[in-house]
Amino acid sequence: MSRETMNLLLPSGMSRRGLMRLMAASGLLAAAPASLRQAFAQDKSLNYFTWSSWGAPEFVADAKKKLGIDLKPTFYSSSDEMMAKLRGGGTRLYDMIVPVQNYIEPAAKAGLIEPLNPAALTNKKDIFQQFAESPQWRVDGKLYGIPFVWGANAIAYNRKETGEVDSLDALFDPKYKGRIALRDEPEDTLAIAALKLGIKAPYGMGEKELQEVKKLLISQKPLVRAYWKNVADVQNMLASGEVVVAWSFLAVIAPLRRAGVDAGWVWPKEGAIGWNESITPVKGTSKLKLVEEYANFTLSPEYGEFMARNTRYAPASKAAIARLEPELVKDLGIDINNVSRLVFKDIPKDKSRWNEIWNEVKAA
Amino acid sequence: MRPTIGTVLSFLAAPKLWLFVFFVLPMMTMVLYSFWRVADYQIVADFTLRNYEKIGGNLYVGVFLRTIRISIYVTVLSLLIGYPVAYFLARKVRRFKLTLLLLVILPLWTSYLVRTYAWMLILGTQGVINQSLMAVGLIEEPISWLLYSDFAVTIALVHIYMPYLILPLYAVLEKINPSILEAAWDLGGGRIRTFLSVILPLSLPGIATGCLFVFIPSMGAFVTPELLGGTRSIMIGSIIAQQFGVAYEYPFGSALALVLMGIIFATAAISLRYGKPKGLA
Amino acid sequence: MRRDPVKPFLAAWTVLVLLFLFAPLFVVALFSFNESAISRFPIRGFTLAWYQKLFANTALHEALWNSLIVAIATVAISTALGIGAAVGIHRYGGRYGGALRSFSLTPMMVPRLIIGIALLTFYNLFQTNLSLLTVIAGHVVMTLPYVILIASARLVGFDKSMEEAAWDLGAGTFTIFREVTLPFLKPAVIAAALMSFTLSFDEVVVTFFTTGNDNTLPMMIWSMLRFGITPEVNSIATLTIVASGAFALVAEMSLRRAQVGSTR
Missing domain, CATH: 3.40.190.10 (Periplasmic binding protein-like II)
Structure with missing residues (x-):
């Protein structure tokens, strides 16, 4: 962009838009491309x-x-x-x-x-x-x-840094402050916090238990490096040494080992999410x-x-x-x-409440 | 030349029509959706204000506030860093002016995604900064707040959007008539006074436009905070994107997006009004 | 001119800022030649293996192809519409010219995220099938303002009497446009086309919300970042940096020639 171009960007007031007419034009889109899938059936x-x-x-x-x-x-x-x-x-x-x-x-x-x-x-x-x-x-x-x-979502860890891990405690251990990752997904993270609190049926939690879970997760926040969204995020954090212990998918283990990381995988004794x-x-x-x-x-x-x-x-x-x-x-x-050691995924009674609680943890 | 209706339409109508269909109508659709709701993965078209009520709660107000805060950091930093550059390019160089300007613009042409990702390589525990500092012995432990933090998000957004601020500022500064500066000098104004009382006010329109060019995209950022942000760096862009990409909550997402637009347009209106040059208009 | 004690400081500052702008891009390029499978510093060894892997990746070819289709279509549509709009506003805008131009530039004031989700909502309402077509529609919205801006800037230096003269000689509106206005606008057209091309080619947010099954190149980078970061990401990023840089150079040069030409 050059000088003259930029001059035109200078204050001329925001636009006032006349928003009427031509609703019909939208019909064009509705009629637009029929499924290509049919053609290649x-x-x-x-x-x-x-x-x-x-x-x-x-x-x-x-x-x-x-x-x-x-x-x-x-x-x-x-x-x-x-x-x-x-x-x-x-x-x-x-x-x-x-x-x-x-x-x-x-x-x-x-x-x-x-x-x-x-x-x-x-x-x-x-x-x-x-x-x-x-x-x-x-x-x-x-x-x-x-x-x-x-299978199960469970704990992946860097054996060189942590030794053997067998419990959810590792994810709440101040020893690993700033080197812990959790999944940015209430279905996993609220459930493991519940397991850590000894709640036997995480997916049936009521409001009181949800509040305890929220409290636990907020108190754990200073220990957590990041909440991962995608499997590459957690894999990359473990590979580059950003974190040493993480709630993870099993999928990260094989590539980590191929890259030379001594990656351990364990279903914590409190249970894993099946x-x-x-x-x-x-x-x-x-x-x-x-x-x-x-x-x-x-x-x-x-x-x-x-x-x-x-x-x-x-x-x-x-x-x-x-x-x-x-x-x-x-x-x-x-x-x-x-299989008996797993807590199988279920839809929580009030799913949107779970999402809210999780957003509150993240915003805290 | 007397244009016929036909020619006017053919020049003006096609572009306007495109913007109407693919910009104005979609925005109106969002307004419509923001008053609807979702039940069992179906969008139900009955009027409700619940989405807006939900935004009024502590949670989302808090996220909006932190988004505004980070965007202001980004804007102010960009201004402080970018102003001297714009000033230098506009008034202090001759020979390499165009080359330097081109260099400022070049990064704008590279992918936003790549520029965000680059900061992961630089700021990480095993990244360029930490490893270099450790190698020369300045630090013993990697500095952990460099990545996955507000710091990382802020610096990456400054990196990505600052050139957008330099350009309009440059355009304004370059137009300032040298004789005005001479006059200020002759009246005995010192270097600093001349800057504060003449140059700065005259460059206000550039500052206003430039700041908007940084502030607006920062408010809507979602890839950068997602890749570089830590556990506390949640921004409204991520929450909005989540309503569409992860949750099937178009109505709530639309309401959030419209509130965001409201904030952006209000900011734009205010800064463009106060961004008029004072005095010597 | 007086001696200027501030100038060296400003110069040094500018150099630092340029370093800040370019260093990250160099770092990415550097890592693309790194032998280690993990992108950490310091770099170990030099290899071209990631580039070889990348070129062998058929998904990349498809993504590149899709990106080209989208970018070329976007350029064609937004340049045609944008030049038309700029000329239209210049010729017939009259006292509404400013308002018309402001309206055309509004999409610049809207974060890409919102352009993307608004389109998604709109497509959802009409149950439109998401495809490269829906992506192109969004990219045109995004690039149109830039085309109008560049063309309008060029038109500022346009001598209307040339059109008047052609009119007096009996030429029609479109003939005038083709024979007089367009040749004058040529450098702006080239610059605008290159700019739209790059904007479209690099766009990820709007594409993310409006695409169906088809990946574009930035979507592929995004997908790599989400589902498996390998050093191939560095290679593909480096290639996009180089390509975009080349485009930027050509665009700026043609625009510059335009301005030199219009200065009297």
């Missing part, structure tokens, strides 16, 4: 709205190689984001998503997802019963998914058959093995685990009996 590509782990390049390549399917991934970093994007136009963009069990009911009720044909999921036979038959994946008698993976995930078709997808083919593929032993080796996540398929060496299974900590 015949090709073997799937618009895949997912967590970054499941849309990583190796998974895209694997789908292409084994099924001839072109995955076109777009990522979200929280269940809320998934819901917001689906509602805000995503149902016209995506063919399938990977929801967490506790969002199936709201998503089905809001008309965002489509049921699967159980007969198409032949690999279901290998899936652990508690996941395959879980009522959380069924709404009004319709099946919305069979989980291919299960989840399971499945391929679920998006409402109105024109490629339901293809989605079902891919969903069944994710339940296969091959996919489970591939996933475990690449990401360290635990397959829900018994047959997949059978293909892994016993030492690896031990190293990955895959043990279905551990």
Whole structure:
């Protein structure tokens, strides 16, 4: 921008806008591009709205190689984001998503997802019963998914700096002042504060308990370096030494170790936040058959093995685990009996209250 | 030349129409939405003032105030840092004037995202500043408040928006007639008095415009505080973006955005009014 | 001229400020050649591996392509509309000229975040499918004011009698525009086009709220920052810095030539 250009920017008063007329013009947009998806209904590509782990390049390549399917991934970093994007136009963009069990009911009720044909999921036979038959994946008698993976959000730590960690206490330890990270997500963070306070059923907390949780989290704030939003944030903080202990996704561990960080992963003894995930078709997808083919593929032993080796996540398929060496299974900590140590994610009674409490903690 | 209605329309109507459809109508849609509500992931079109009532609560007023505070820090810092530069470019150099001006402008052309990200590399525990200071032995422990703090957000926003302040200031300062300065000198005004009583008042319009160019985007910043802010650096831009990107709360987000616009337009109106040159108009 | 004791201080200050403006960009460029997978200081070793990885990344090619489509469309639309608007205001604005220009510049007064969410809300109301088209619409809103500004600045030096003369010789309005006004505006058109191109090419906030499945280059950088920071981010950032810098140079030079030409 040059001198003359800048002169024109100088005070001339704010504009007064005449806002009438031409409401009709908006009609133009409404009629604008009809779904491109329809036009390509015949090709073997799937618009895949997912967590970054499941849309990583190796998974895209694997789908292409084994099924001839072109995955076109777009990522979200929280269940809320998934819901917001689906509602805000995503149902016209995506063919399938990977929801967490506790969002199936709201998503089905809001008309965002489509049921699967159980007969198409032949690999279901290998899936652990508690996941395959879980009522959380069924709404009004319709099946919305069979989980291919299960796991927990828990503590990642830098072993060189902290030694072994086994308790939530590490996240509240003044010793690590300014070197702790928590997730910027009430569903995780309010729940772990509740576990720390000894509240057994975090997702059923009442107002009194929420206030205690809020107090605890505010008192912990001076110890916390940052609340992370995206998995890359926490991974980067652990890698660059900004923090030494963090509430995290398991996904960070493999890349951290590849980068030479002695990264530990532990489900704290107070409990970890459990989840399971499945391929679920998006409402109105024109490629339901293809989605079902891919969903069944994710339940296969091959996919489970591939996933475990690449990401360290635990397959829900018994047959997949059978293909892994016993030492690896031990190293990955895959043990279905551990499920009892998890507090599985649920939708809180008053979700907006949870959000408010969390915003109050952040603004405090 | 007597223009026909047709020619006038073809020159003026198309751009206005575009702005109307893709700017004015969307803003009006936001006004509409701000009076609606969401129930079970559906936007329900019945009139409510709840969104605005919610903003009146302690939480959001607090966030607005801290956003205004940080934006003021950013603006004042940009002015203090940028004014001497604008003054130097406008009145003290001849030969390299255009080159220097170009250098000030160049960073504006690079991505906002990249410029934010760069500060992570500089301010981090393992970043350029901490590691250099430790290497020369000035500090033993990394300074932790450099990153994930209000400091980081402020300095990055100054870095990103300051050139927008220098430009209009430069334009105004350059136009000041040297004979006015000579006169002030001849009347026995010292260097400082000449500056305070002549140059500064004459550059007020530039200061006003420049400050607005920094203040406005700072008020709406959300990527920078999200990447560089700490546990206390929450700004209203993040909360607004959250209502659209993470929560399906368009109505509440619209209400927040309109309050933000209100604050911005009020600030703009005030600073443009007081930004008129005094005396020698 | 009197001797000026303040000048050296101002000069030193200006140099410091320029350092402040450029140092971060150099740091990013420096890290893009860093061998370590973790971006920490001091740098260890020199490598081009991150650039190689980046160029092999097919997602990058798609993002680059999308960015080009958006930027070129934005340039075409906003330059055409903006030049038209500037000429229109200059010729026919009369006493409403100031008000019309102010209206056109309003989007500059609105944070990008709000332009983005307002469009998203609007598209949501009409259930419009998000795509590159919806992105382009937003980018034009964002760039149009700059085009009008640059063209208007050039028109300040325009001698209306040339148009009058053409009119007297019997030329039509559009002929005059094509044969007289446009050639005069050429440098401004080039500068405005380059400016819109860069603004659009670098834009992330408006794009974030208005895009569907398609990633642009800045969206890809944003996505890298969200879902896996690798040193590739440094490489891609460095490339955008270099490209933007080159564009800025060309734009400024053509604008400067325009002004030199109009000074009498």
